[in-house]
Amino acid sequence: MKILEIKHVTKRFGGLTAVNNVTFDLEEGEILGLIGPNGAGKTTLFNCINGVYKPTEGQVIFKGKDITGLPTYKSAHIGLSRTHQIVRPLNELTVLENAMVGACYGRENMGLGDARQTAMAMLEFVGMADRAEVLAGTLNVAQKKRLEMARALSAKPYLLLLDEVLAGLNTAEVTSMLDTIRKIREQGVTIIMIEHIMHAVMSLSDRLIVLNYGSLIAEGSPEEVSQNPEVIEAYLGDPDLAARLLEEDKA
Amino acid sequence: MKRIFKPGLLIPVAIIVVLAIWPLFSGNSASSREAMFTLIMSMALASSLNIILGYTGYVSFGHIVFFGIGGYAGFWAITEMGWHILPAALLGGLVAALIAWLLGLAVLRLRGAYFALATIGILEAMKALVINLDFLGGPVGMEMHFSEYKRYGGPMESLWMVYWSMVFLAILVVAVSYFVKTSKFGLGLMAIREDEDAAEVMGVITPRAKTWAYVLSAVFPGIIGVLFFFKNGNIEPGDAFRLHFSIEWIVMIMLGGAGTVLGPVLGGGIYQWLRKTLLTSPIFKDYQLVVAGVMLLLIVLFVPTGIIGWVRARSAKLRRIFE
Amino acid sequence: MGNVLFTSAIDGLLIGVIYGLAAMGLTLIFGVMDVINLAHGPLIALGMFGVYLLFTLLGLNPFLAVIIVAGLGLLLGVVIYFVAVNRVIDAPPLSSLLSTFSVNMIIIGIGTAMLSTSSYNVDYSLGTMDLGFFKAPGARIAASLVALLTTALLYLFLYRTRPGKYIRAVANNRISAELMGIPSTRILALAFGIGVMLATVAGGLIATILPINILAGGSYELKSFVIVVLGGLGNPLGALIGGLILGLIEGIVPVFMKTTWVPVIEYVLFVLILLVRPQGILGAKE
Numbered sequence: 001m002k003i004l005e006i007k008h009v010t011k012r013f014g015g016l017t018a019v020n021n022v023t024f025d026l027e028e029g030e031i032l033g034l035i036g037p038n039g040a041g042k043t044t045l046f047n048c049i050n051g052v053y054k055p056t057e058g059q060v061i062f063k064g065k066d067i068t069g070l071p072t073y074k075s076a077h078i079g080l081s082r083t084h085q086i087v088r089p090l091n092e093l094t095v096l097e098n099a100m101v102g103a104c105y106g107r108e109n110m111g112l113g114d115a116r117q118t119a120m121a122m123l124e125f126v127g128m129a130d131r132a133e134v135l136a137g138t139l140n141v142a143q144k145k146r147l148e149m150a151r152a153l154s155a156k157p158y159l160l161l162l163d164e165v166l167a168g169l170n171t172a173e174v175t176s177m178l179d180t181i182r183k184i185r186e187q188g189v190t191i192i193m194i195e196h197i198m199h200a201v202m203s204l205s206d207r208l209i210v211l212n213y214g215s216l217i218a219e220g221s222p223e224e225v226s227q228n229p230e231v232i233e234a235y236l237g238d239p240d241l242a243a244r245l246l247e248e249d250k251a
Numbered sequence: 252m253k254r255i256f257k258p259g260l261l262i263p264v265a266i267i268v269v270l271a272i273w274p275l276f277s278g279n280s281a282s283s284r285e286a287m288f289t290l291i292m293s294m295a296l297a298s299s300l301n302i303i304l305g306y307t308g309y310v311s312f313g314h315i316v317f318f319g320i321g322g323y324a325g326f327w328a329i330t331e332m333g334w335h336i337l338p339a340a341l342l343g344g345l346v347a348a349l350i351a352w353l354l355g356l357a358v359l360r361l362r363g364a365y366f367a368l369a370t371i372g373i374l375e376a377m378k379a380l381v382i383n384l385d386f387l388g389g390p391v392g393m394e395m396h397f398s399e400y401k402r403y404g405g406p407m408e409s410l411w412m413v414y415w416s417m418v419f420l421a422i423l424v425v426a427v428s429y430f431v432k433t434s435k436f437g438l439g440l441m442a443i444r445e446d447e448d449a450a451e452v453m454g455v456i457t458p459r460a461k462t463w464a465y466v467l468s469a470v471f472p473g474i475i476g477v478l479f480f481f482k483n484g485n486i487e488p489g490d491a492f493r494l495h496f497s498i499e500w501i502v503m504i505m506l507g508g509a510g511t512v513l514g515p516v517l518g519g520g521i522y523q524w525l526r527k528t529l530l531t532s533p534i535f536k537d538y539q540l541v542v543a544g545v546m547l548l549l550i551v552l553f554v555p556t557g558i559i560g561w562v563r564a565r566s567a568k569l570r571r572i573f574e
Numbered sequence: 575m576g577n578v579l580f581t582s583a584i585d586g587l588l589i590g591v592i593y594g595l596a597a598m599g600l601t602l603i604f605g606v607m608d609v610i611n612l613a614h615g616p617l618i619a620l621g622m623f624g625v626y627l628l629f630t631l632l633g634l635n636p637f638l639a640v641i642i643v644a645g646l647g648l649l650l651g652v653v654i655y656f657v658a659v660n661r662v663i664d665a666p667p668l669s670s671l672l673s674t675f676s677v678n679m680i681i682i683g684i685g686t687a688m689l690s691t692s693s694y695n696v697d698y699s700l701g702t703m704d705l706g707f708f709k710a711p712g713a714r715i716a717a718s719l720v721a722l723l724t725t726a727l728l729y730l731f732l733y734r735t736r737p738g739k740y741i742r743a744v745a746n747n748r749i750s751a752e753l754m755g756i757p758s759t760r761i762l763a764l765a766f767g768i769g770v771m772l773a774t775v776a777g778g779l780i781a782t783i784l785p786i787n788i789l790a791g792g793s794y795e796l797k798s799f800v801i802v803v804l805g806g807l808g809n810p811l812g813a814l815i816g817g818l819i820l821g822l823i824e825g826i827v828p829v830f831m832k833t834t835w836v837p838v839i840e841y842v843l844f845v846l847i848l849l850v851r852p853q854g855i856l857g858a859k860e
Contacts, residue, residue, distance in 0.1 A: 076454025090445035105454030133567040376841030544679030
């Protein structure tokens with residue numbers, strides 16, 4: 001069943017077209033990788049999906065319902081959660097309280113008691129349970145990213161939008177996070193991930209879509225996309241590099 | 252029921268109760284009653300403002316506007332419509348809440364400094380407006396006939412009645428503050444304070460939450476205003492809408508610790524005690540505002556989280572005791 | 575009626591220039607460092623009293639006194655910057671609002687203790703300028719002209735001198751400016767000093783034409799807020815234009831209704847602009 005349908009979504013800011021007539025579908029349970037050079041409009045597309053921006057044209061259909069232009073807070077209520085490119089922890093609240101906000105105001109509209117349980121469970125899941133009483137502002141980047149993930153998961157989403165969740169992490173942290181993302185998918189959550197770390201997004205995604213200057217220029221499996229000449233030209237620059245990365249990963 | 256016996260609530264309430272019964276035991280009960288009234292009123296006003304300022308992060312500079320509006324509404328009801336003070340006080344609170352709701356629709360859309368400036372603009376606009384309204388006494392204000400107090404058994408009885416009403420209100424405000432902070436609603440407010448956009452992404456219905464916080468923070472000053480001006484015997488625009496007064500509430504909140512239940516109570520107490528001490532000292536008598544200013548500056552520069560904020564940062568255990 | 579209206583309008587514009595000057599001080603500080611200087615009012619009052627004291631105690635020509643007051647204002651501004659603003663420059667906006675407001679309280683506290691809240695007058699007259707269709711006190715015209723001159727000097731400074739360019743660079747992007755080697759702290763202090771200087775000069779000019787008291791600064795501060803929001807936060811030209819508009823309102827409205835309604839109109843306008851067009855007429859900094 002198609003959990004998300006993006007139909008001809010366009011977003012213009014004055015004279016600048018940040019997202020240009022993008023159309024794609026998402027099946028339930030998929031991991032979709034969203035890649036493209038910097039400034040291609042990936043985060044803007046996310047913002048159009050979860051209500052931060054209202055698309056200038058086009059529609060966003062979530063589980064069969066038109067959610068185009070709904071206020072941002074509605075997205076969490078219907079099961080659409082998101083993490084941010086630059087993490088946004090609630091600094092003066094504890095890690096647990098952070099996650100509880102997600103649980104209280106997410107899809108299941110929980111009371112404090114249930115929220116605390118769900119939050120602790122999600123913190124365990126991402127490996128932050130031992131820091132539950134710590135103030136979020138004192139965490140390091142990797143921990144903040146995990147917290148943001150736990151917060152988003154506490155809302156019990158159907159669809160999770162991850163915006164460069166691997167940025168700023170070292171190799172070990174990346175591997176760990178990839179593992180967590182796989183486990184999230186095993187729980188039945190559909191995922192779209194914006195990512196720049198190529199080997200990660202290639203190995204994790206079932207499918208990829210590629211944005212360049214706001215337009216969707218390619219769609220398909222990691223293999224297909226990495227061999228697409230337009231993608232290579234826009235993004236990778238070196239035709240051999242893509243093939244090599246793919247080979248390395250398979251090995 | 253078990254929720255009531257938490258230290259986070261009991262400590263501030265205990266402080267108020269102890270202060271409240273002090274005049275019954277002290278020698279000069281009338282003068283200590285007046286001193287306690289000022290103290291307890293400050294605690295209540297600071298605690299009310301804390302809901303929109305400390306919990307939600309929206310700095311209402313001109314918050315005294317609700318004290319003034321409520322005060323005028325109640326005072327008018329008493330002197331022009333012959334109302335009893337208790338329903339008049341409730342009217343004051345209601346009118347303040349209504350105005351807060353209406354204003355909130357407009358100004359809560361503004362962020363940070365724009366919001367703060369707007370609240371100053373609203374305060375000044377309201378003051379300027381009231382000066383032009385003859386039915387509220389214009390620039391001279393309204394006066395209460397001394398005979399009005401006979402209705403309650405005489406001036407002394409009236410003062411004691413107002414006093415105990417104030418004590419009750421203060422305890423009520425602190426309780427409301429505590430229950431807001433420890434509720435899901437309060438969690439949403441604090442999320443807004445920390446990062447409003449992120450809170451929205453997480454599903455907090457920010458316009459609704461902010462409006463409720465603003466209304467809640469306005470209703471008590473509205474009621475308290477009626478009590479204050481009833482006691483005063485008169486009300487005039489300069490007193491009802493004095494900007495420096497509500498700035499003092501901000502100093503009290505910051506001194507004690509913004510965003511905590513105990514903070515405004517502690518801050519209100521310490522600030523008023525300091526003020527009284529200064530007023531009786533020949534050297535510092537005229538420099539009260541200077542001292543307040545220096546205090547505010549030092550707090551902002553060096554201890555922005557206030558006393559209770561500093562205490563709470565020490566350990567998780569302390570966080571459980573001092574809300 | 576037409577003549578009354580015309581005279582009132584000119585009157586309003588003349589003082590509007592001075593209002594604009596004061597507002598420029600406020601908006602410059604905001605434009606450069608995102609700080610709203612809540613000590614603005616008392617600083618205007620200090621300018622007023624500076625000129626008053628120099629005139630009364632030393633017999634100095636008020637317009638000369640304004641120059642001295644300008645220098646003192648610049649110095650005071652730099653001091654205030656380092657005491658109250660520098661430490662909280664990167665903190666949330668509430669911190670600088672409160673720290674500048676504490677300076678406000680300190681100045682008013684000292685001022686009322688030393689000078690009380692009574693009114694004072696600088697008895698200075700330059701005669702009346704009579705052009706037949708329009709009369710105005712000479713002092714008022716002179717004060718206006720000095721205000722305009724100061725504005726021109728400010729522009730020359732900002733656009734033709736190196737420190738001025740540094741200020742504009744820091745206003746634009748502090749981090750980039752630092753990377754280019756501009757000593758941002760000193761530049762911020764300078765900008766704050768200039769902002770305060772403009773406020774004290776405006777106050778000094780007001781003292782030459784109107785009675786003064788320590789609390790009057792407050793009402794001029796509020797006018798400055800209205801003007802700054804009207805013209806666009808951070809936009810000095812907007813401040814001047816906003817000042818003219820406000821002066822015009824103050825001049826013309828009393829012809830049609832009681833003077834006590836003027837503040838109501840001003841503050842309602844203020845709130846409305848914040849709500850409807852917060853970037854003001856000319857567009858704000860961000």
